[in-house]
Amino acid sequence: MSKQLTKIQKAILDFIIEMKSGSGLTPTLAEIAKKFGYKNRSTAQQHLQAIEKKGFIKRSPKLSRGIELTLEDKFFIPRPILGEVAAGNPLTIYPDAIDTIDLPTIAHMPRDSFLLKVKGDSLKDAYIFSGDIVIVNPNMEPVNGRFVAAVLDDAAVVKRFFKKPDCIELHSENPEYEPMIIEKEYPRFQLVGVVVGVYRTMDKKVG
Amino acid sequence: MSKQLTKIQKAILDFIIEMKSGSGLTPTLAEIAKKFGYKNRSTAQQHLQAIEKKGFIKRSPKLSRGIELTLEDKFFIPRPILGEVAAGNPLTIYPDAIDTIDLPTIAHMPRDSFLLKVKGDSLKDAYIFSGDIVIVNPNMEPVNGRFVAAVLDDAAVVKRFFKKPDCIELHSENPEYEPMIIEKEYPRFQLVGVVVGVYRTMDKKVG
DNA sequence: ATAAATACCATACATTTGTATGGTAAATTA
DNA sequence: TAATTTACCATACAAATGTATGGTATTTAT
Numbered sequence: 001m002s003k004q005l006t007k008i009q010k011a012i013l014d015f016i017i018e019m020k021s022g023s024g025l026t027p028t029l030a031e032i033a034k035k036f037g038y039k040n041r042s043t044a045q046q047h048l049q050a051i052e053k054k055g056f057i058k059r060s061p062k063l064s065r066g067i068e069l070t071l072e073d074k075f076f077i078p079r080p081i082l083g084e085v086a087a088g089n090p091l092t093i094y095p096d097a098i099d100t101i102d103l104p105t106i107a108h109m110p111r112d113s114f115l116l117k118v119k120g121d122s123l124k125d126a127y128i129f130s131g132d133i134v135i136v137n138p139n140m141e142p143v144n145g146r147f148v149a150a151v152l153d154d155a156a157v158v159k160r161f162f163k164k165p166d167c168i169e170l171h172s173e174n175p176e177y178e179p180m181i182i183e184k185e186y187p188r189f190q191l192v193g194v195v196v197g198v199y200r201t202m203d204k205k206v207g
Numbered sequence: 208m209s210k211q212l213t214k215i216q217k218a219i220l221d222f223i224i225e226m227k228s229g230s231g232l233t234p235t236l237a238e239i240a241k242k243f244g245y246k247n248r249s250t251a252q253q254h255l256q257a258i259e260k261k262g263f264i265k266r267s268p269k270l271s272r273g274i275e276l277t278l279e280d281k282f283f284i285p286r287p288i289l290g291e292v293a294a295g296n297p298l299t300i301y302p303d304a305i306d307t308i309d310l311p312t313i314a315h316m317p318r319d320s321f322l323l324k325v326k327g328d329s330l331k332d333a334y335i336f337s338g339d340i341v342i343v344n345p346n347m348e349p350v351n352g353r354f355v356a357a358v359l360d361d362a363a364v365v366k367r368f369f370k371k372p373d374c375i376e377l378h379s380e381n382p383e384y385e386p387m388i389i390e391k392e393y394p395r396f397q398l399v400g401v402v403v404g405v406y407r408t409m410d411k412k413v414g
Numbered sequence: 415a416t417a418a419a420t421a422c423c424a425t426a427c428a429t430t431t432g433t434a435t436g437g438t439a440a441a442t443t444a
Numbered sequence: 445t446a447a448t449t450t451a452c453c454a455t456a457c458a459a460a461t462g463t464a465t466g467g468t469a470t471t472t473a474t
Contacts, residue, residue, distance in 0.1 A: 038422075
């Protein structure tokens with residue numbers, strides 16, 4: 001019943017989704033017009049009318065930023081994955097996204113958190129498996145016993161954090177791996193954040 | 208450094224968070240004023256100034272709905288859990304929330320999805336463990352092999368979905384459990400949705 | 415070939431929105 | 445006691461915002 005979007009309409013819809021997943025705010029007509037170089041809001045206005053007519057959004061009349069994504073749950077917002085981590089064999093954190101995961105709209109990421117994709121089974125005793133996404137918040141104070149993400153020599157690990165009087169210990173859940181002892185002011189060690197959650201998409205068959 | 212909020216300021220901040228986690232839109236001054244019965248926007252305006260002064264929000268000047276939650280990552284939005292599910296011993300789905308989970312702001316739930324808390328280890332072969340939260344979307348078409356949530360005689364189960372010519376089979380991941388065979392038009396069977404994700408908070412020590 | 419949709423521009427208007435300023439009364443703090 | 449904060453009200457104003465209407469040129473569909 002709902003026709004297909006044109007290229008431009010799709011681009012505008014993408015911009016709306018992008019803004020909503022970023023700042024959480026849906027753009028105004030003026031912001032859309034500015035983004036696409038229109039000299040009037042009316043051009044954006046008419047595009048929105050067309051997009052709404054095709055059923056992809058719903059506008060609340062006279063409400064500023066009142067664009068709703070009708071098909072919100074069918075939209076999956078791609079989020080960059082900044083690297084892969086493992087407990088046993090640390091893998092590189094790449095400067096840019098190495099991959100993207102399609103999180104459903106449940107995943108409005110706070111802008112300063114990021115995702116790491118777990119590779120390998122060294123975290124399996126913590127019920128974290130290869131392919132799982134850990135959500136890392138760099139602005140939280142690590143507490144003893146919690147899982148943290150850390151960078152050692154440009155490689156990332158996810159381990160359990162323990163602060164001792166003169167060092168930091170990173171424990172693996174798997175007893176096969178020895179705890180890492182980080183002397184204070186170890187130059188190439190950097191704590192990147194606290195693991196606040198684990199997310200796993202169920203869009204592919206497991207097992 | 209940032210002082211404590213007063214009761215009213217806290218209520219307004221809660222309203223902002225509630226709106227943002229609901230529609231994704233931050234309220235305008237007028238909407239706050241209406242919600243709290245103020246006759247002017249200026250009252251809401253001054254409360255926002257106070258809240259901002261205490262460091263809980265940041266307002267983007269002249270930008271409509273431009274309230275940012277400064278401490279966004281420290282905010283955890285309580286989401287209702289509508290029931291508990293298990294594969295082996297189905298547990299009741301309660302009409303109202305039996306519990307709430309604090310999802311981080313990563314979890315802007317689509318309004319028509321809901322959460323179920325997993326109890327028991329019957330899903331452990333699918334890497335879903337007791338205490339995990341499954342996110343169920345009732346508006347998705349189930350595909351063979353995917354996990355779905357279903358209600359049987361007022362009890363909920365999470366199982367893998369298989370549609371056969373004349374019946375529906377719900378397979379447990381655990382081979383100890385026999386598949387459930389649902390004849391068509393079984394009155395007390397209702398598919399409630401497709402499991403789109405699994406979330407686990409890491410705020411407590413695991414293992 | 416004719417109609418419809420698309421993609422822009424321009425202008426005008428009523429509301430909405432954020433902001434600024436000033437005031438009052440009660441509660442809290444110094 | 446005096447000063448500050450809190451919690452409201454009222455008014456005014458510029459800018460932002462959504463909306464309506466009309467126009468032109470191109471592309472697409474019938």
